[in-house]
Amino acid sequence: MAEPILEVRNLTVEYTSGKSIVQAVNHLSFTLERGEALGLVGETGAGKTTTALSIMQLITSPPGRIKSGEIIFEGRDLTKLSQSELRKLRGEKISMIFQDPMTALNPVITVGDQICEVIHLHEKVSRLEATQRAKKMLEMVGIPGERYSDYPHQFSGGMKQRVIIAIALARNPSLLIADEPTTALDVTIQAQVLEMIERIIKELKTTLILITHDLGVVADICDKAAIMYAGEIVEYGTLDHIYNHTMHPYSIGLFGSIPNFNEDVRRLKPIKGLMPDPTNLPKGCSFCLRCPDCQDRCTKEKFSPVEVAPGHIVRCVKYIND
Amino acid sequence: MAAILEAKNIKKYFKTPKGTLHAVDGVSFSIEEGKTLGVVGESGCGKSTLGRVLVHLLERTDGQILFEGKDISDLTKADLKNVRQNMQMIFQDPFASLNPRQSVSEIIAEPLQIYRRVSSKADLEKQVLELMDTVGLARRLANSYPHELDGGRRQRIGVARALALNPKFIVCDEPVSALDVSIQAQILNLMQDLQEERNLTYLFITHNLSVVKHISDEILVMYLGKMVELASDKDIFLNRLHPYTKALLAAVPLPVYGTEKKKRQLLRGELSSPINPKPGCRFAARCPYAKEQCHQKEPALEEIMPKHFVACHFAREINGI
Amino acid sequence: MPEKTQAEIVIKKQSQMKEIMGRFAKNKMAILSLGVIVLLILMAIFAEQIAPYGPDDQDLSRQFTYPCKEFLFGTDDYGRDILSRLIYGSRYSLAVGLISVSFSCLAGVVLGCIAGFYGQLADNIIMRIVDVVLAIPNILLALSIAAALGPGLGNLIVAVGIGAIPGYARIVRASILSVKQMEYIEAARSIGASDFRLIVKHILPNCLAPIIVQATMSIAIAILSAASLSFLGLGITPPTPEWGSMLSAGRAYIRDFWPVVTFPGIMIMITVFAFNILGDGLRDALDPKLKV
Numbered sequence: 018m019a020e021p022i023l024e025v026r027n028l029t030v031e032y033t034s035g036k037s038i039v040q041a042v043n044h045l046s047f048t049l050e051r052g053e054a055l056g057l058v059g060e061t062g063a064g065k066t067t068t069a070l071s072i073m074q075l076i077t078s079p080p081g082r083i084k085s086g087e088i089i090f091e092g093r094d095l096t097k098l099s100q101s102e103l104r105k106l107r108g109e110k111i112s113m114i115f116q117d118p119m120t121a122l123n124p125v126i127t128v129g130d131q132i133c134e135v136i137h138l139h140e141k142v143s144r145l146e147a148t149q150r151a152k153k154m155l156e157m158v159g160i161p162g163e164r165y166s167d168y169p170h171q172f173s174g175g176m177k178q179r180v181i182i183a184i185a186l187a188r189n190p191s192l193l194i195a196d197e198p199t200t201a202l203d204v205t206i207q208a209q210v211l212e213m214i215e216r217i218i219k220e221l222k223t224t225l226i227l228i229t230h231d232l233g234v235v236a237d238i239c240d241k242a243a244i245m246y247a248g249e250i251v252e253y254g255t256l257d258h259i260y261n262h263t264m265h266p267y268s269i270g271l272f273g274s275i276p277n278f279n280e281d282v283r284r285l286k287p288i289k290g291l292m293p294d295p296t297n298l299p300k301g302c303s304f305c306l307r308c309p310d311c312q313d314r315c316t317k318e319k320f321s322p323v324e325v326a327p328g329h330i331v332r333c334v335k336y337i338n339d
Numbered sequence: 340m341a342a343i344l345e346a347k348n349i350k351k352y353f354k355t356p357k358g359t360l361h362a363v364d365g366v367s368f369s370i371e372e373g374k375t376l377g378v379v380g381e382s383g384c385g386k387s388t389l390g391r392v393l394v395h396l397l398e399r400t401d402g403q404i405l406f407e408g409k410d411i412s413d414l415t416k417a418d419l420k421n422v423r424q425n426m427q428m429i430f431q432d433p434f435a436s437l438n439p440r441q442s443v444s445e446i447i448a449e450p451l452q453i454y455r456r457v458s459s460k461a462d463l464e465k466q467v468l469e470l471m472d473t474v475g476l477a478r479r480l481a482n483s484y485p486h487e488l489d490g491g492r493r494q495r496i497g498v499a500r501a502l503a504l505n506p507k508f509i510v511c512d513e514p515v516s517a518l519d520v521s522i523q524a525q526i527l528n529l530m531q532d533l534q535e536e537r538n539l540t541y542l543f544i545t546h547n548l549s550v551v552k553h554i555s556d557e558i559l560v561m562y563l564g565k566m567v568e569l570a571s572d573k574d575i576f577l578n579r580l581h582p583y584t585k586a587l588l589a590a591v592p593l594p595v596y597g598t599e600k601k602k603r604q605l606l607r608g609e610l611s612s613p614i615n616p617k618p619g620c621r622f623a624a625r626c627p628y629a630k631e632q633c634h635q636k637e638p639a640l641e642e643i644m645p646k647h648f649v650a651c652h653f654a655r656e657i658n659g660i
Numbered sequence: 661m662p663e664k665t666q667a668e669i670v671i672k673k674q675s676q677m678k679e680i681m682g683r684f685a686k687n688k689m690a691i692l693s694l695g696v697i698v699l700l701i702l703m704a705i706f707a708e709q710i711a712p713y714g715p716d717d718q719d720l721s722r723q724f725t726y727p728c729k730e731f732l733f734g735t736d737d738y739g740r741d742i743l744s745r746l747i748y749g750s751r752y753s754l755a756v757g758l759i760s761v762s763f764s765c766l767a768g769v770v771l772g773c774i775a776g777f778y779g780q781l782a783d784n785i786i787m788r789i790v791d792v793v794l795a796i797p798n799i800l801l802a803l804s805i806a807a808a809l810g811p812g813l814g815n816l817i818v819a820v821g822i823g824a825i826p827g828y829a830r831i832v833r834a835s836i837l838s839v840k841q842m843e844y845i846e847a848a849r850s851i852g853a854s855d856f857r858l859i860v861k862h863i864l865p866n867c868l869a870p871i872i873v874q875a876t877m878s879i880a881i882a883i884l885s886a887a888s889l890s891f892l893g894l895g896i897t898p899p900t901p902e903w904g905s906m907l908s909a910g911r912a913y914i915r916d917f918w919p920v921v922t923f924p925g926i927m928i929m930i931t932v933f934a935f936n937i938l939g940d941g942l943r944d945a946l947d948p949k950l951k952v
Contacts, residue, residue: 060519061490173609203381203546205606208590212605230520233592260596274524276553278576278593284531285553287524291489396846420852428850436843440865449861450851500851 377555690941768828
């Protein structure tokens with residue numbers, strides 16, 4: 018077994034809005050091994066992006082605040098690092114790709130120079146060498162090196178997302194966090210970009226956290242998946258665990274909501290109700306109000322996650338043996 | 340069964356500073372009453388424009404639209420108002436498609452007021468509340484404003500507004516694309532139930548192939564303003580005849596694991612521009628099967644298998660028919 | 661939650677006023693400025709009751725009295741009580757501000773609606789005229805109109821108002837153009853709404869915020885231009901106690917006797933400042949997207 022590169026323990030993040038407190042992430046724990054690709058799946062408001070921003074230590078405060086927990090990356094607790102240490106880490110060791118390729122690039126700087134900038138920020142290299150490396154990065158993401166001096170508006174959405182990935186990977190970070198990297202793209206372009214991400218992380222041995230709401234994308238390029246609901250990971254395991262031995266009622270509901278491509282189903286089986294109000298989460302299991310198997314005790318107590326099979330962790334009363 | 344809506348060679352061009360944009364370029368189809376025609380394609384393929392042309396939110400450049408056998412291509416203002424009672428639209432963005440200054444009940448009441456379908460205030464109130472029941476909106480939300488509600492509930496308001504006049508035909512422009520999967524499933528079920536109850540006909544526009552497969556009886560695939568394939572939904576999924584349909588369907592990442600991992604079939608390049616398109620097949624530049632002929636002559640839509648239309652010079656050869 | 665029975669549900673015509681008021685009330689500066697404006701208006705209405713002297717009561721023996729118990733703000737060159745004149749003067753200044761702004765606002769909104777909604781030729785004609793008017797310095801325009809029409813309150817209002825129309829037309833046109841793009845306008849068209857209904861029910865309510873803000877801000881500008889015109893002798897002429905003309909009359913004594921110019925100046929400043937802050941506060945309160 019490889020050594021863990023990232024360990025998140027008991028992470029809790031809050032946002033204050035007016036007088037109410039939004040619990041964005043509650044007691045979240047997971048471990049990621051070097052070279053793995055983890056898919057973080059959940060709906061709007063599940064706390065996926067907050068988790069990612071916490072790992073980057075980019076939670077804006079106020080209104081956000083990491084209330085408790087540790088984020089141990091390569092042996093160091095990120096929550097205890099100084100700003101200058103963090104700056105060194107970001108880009109160098111951890112990179113993040115954001116959802117919208119249209120706004121993430123500076124429109125008045127050529128794409129090549131934007132890649133060079135990242136290299137220069139962290140390393141003392143000659144201009145020539147940086148330029149050459151930037152060209153190499155562009156070619157790696159499938160853009161001809163001659164387009165080095167083109168401006169972002171000369172690229173299409175898919176190409177821009179490639180440039181953003183090139184920037185994120187320019188310093189060969191050990192951890193890449195991709196927040197919905199293909200959501201804004203068309204399917205055929207999405208397939209191209211996913212193919213490229215998969216190839217590059219294998220080549221560079223990058224660890225990947227992929228944030229998405231699309232279970233299909235996770236099945237495509239990840240090794241493990243974590244299903245998030247209302248700031249908690251409700252189910253965690255390998256793809257085989259999650260896709261073929263789905264345990265948590267929310268995960269089951271999520272799969273039931275997706276129209277099946279290969280079978281004919283007349284009606285979908287959606288999850289009833291709506292996401293709970295994040296300022297006023299239920300006292301017990303946060304899914305209890307929408308759960309078809311809700312028991313009396315679900316509304317009263319919080320359950321600890323249970324390991325139902327090696328590496329398959331579920332947070333649900335149904336799997337507690339007592 | 341008779342076709343409720345028939346479109347013949349619909350064209351919609353826009354003038355832009357760079358040239359003429361061929362948003363919809365010769366699309367023909369017919370929909371039977373009570374059925375759903377799914378229109379799929381990637382961004383910029385003209386599917387939304389097509390929907391808007393059909394309900395006269397945009398005026399077509401050329402072609403003919405028949406509704407219940409009557410030509411509704413050119414209408415006076417009064418006729419248009421009449422026709423709209425039977426043709427409604429549900430919009431993509433539940434955030435942008437509701438007037439932020441109107442309450443839920445005002446939004447739903449508006450079509451009833453415009454068409455004077457109510458006799459009194461009490462009658463209006465009754466009808467609005469009944470519509471809210473129909474789409475599964477709690478009555479206590481009648482006085483709420485859209486920004487107080489979540490995406491799923493807002494989209495229900497949009498559905499209620501479209502249903503208010505009891506139309507026969509509804510253009511649904513990406514009605515679930517902005518919603519989370521669990522909410523998306525609720526809305527899809529609602530729309531299917533309504534279709535069964537009221538014998539509605541849908542033109543369902545989306546880029547989501549699983550959704551279109553789920554809800555449609557027939558599927559129309561568009562690429563850069565052209566229709567490339569039209570067939571029943573089973574047919575298109577079993578026999579993908581056009582190279583673009585093949586690539587499109589193969590590109591969808593499926594939420595399954597374990598079946599041996601399929602090799603992705605990647606398309607080269609990206610969409611070309613629909614402004615002043617080159618002659619020949621619009622897909623030729625990305626097509627793995629393209630030959631000389633494809634760059635010169637535009638393929639016509641042909642019925643290659645029964646009720647299965649494809650626009651490709653080599654559809655038979657590629658598929659061994 | 662138990663659903664209410666049908667009998668209990670009443671669809672109320674409930675505006676968003678309450679929410680807007682709530683947001684406005686949180687802004688202390690805006691509340692303060694609203695208070696100042698209300699005071700000014702009360703002062704204008706009850707001038708007879710409040711003012712210790714008449715606006716034209718002369719007492720030549722008491723020329724140029726510095727502020728004292730008897731004359732809180734002092735007296736001017738004819739021995740008139742400056743405080744009383746300021747109180748009466750608020751009538752003219754506020755009237756000019758409010759009436760000219762309503763006039764220009766109405767005209768500007770109509771022009772802007774036509775230009776923004778129908779576009780093309782109408783847009784071209786209206787906006788080119790607007791551009792021409794905007795190319796003339798505002799004060800020069802008001803000056804020439806005032807000069808042509810002659811002095812007097814009514815003419816002053818017209819002179820000040822015409823110059824402000826282009827500003828409204830532009831703002832209204834711009835916000836109509838952006839609101840027109842929204843999907844809910846398309847949705848309203850798809851349920852058969854007429855152009856008039858589209859503009860009045862769907863577009864204008866969503867453009868209100870910038871119009872109201874512009875209106876409050878331009879009250880301040882109108883008061884200033886009216887004061888300037890009067891100062892130049894083209895607006896309200898002495899002895900009417902308009903603030904600008906008071907300034908103008910006191911101009912000669914600026915070096916020797918400060919109260920004649922200082923107090924009218926302060927009044928103008930306070931009023932303009934209050935309307936500006938009120939405009940800022942309204943803008944913040946009217947934007948539902950700012951809601952936290």
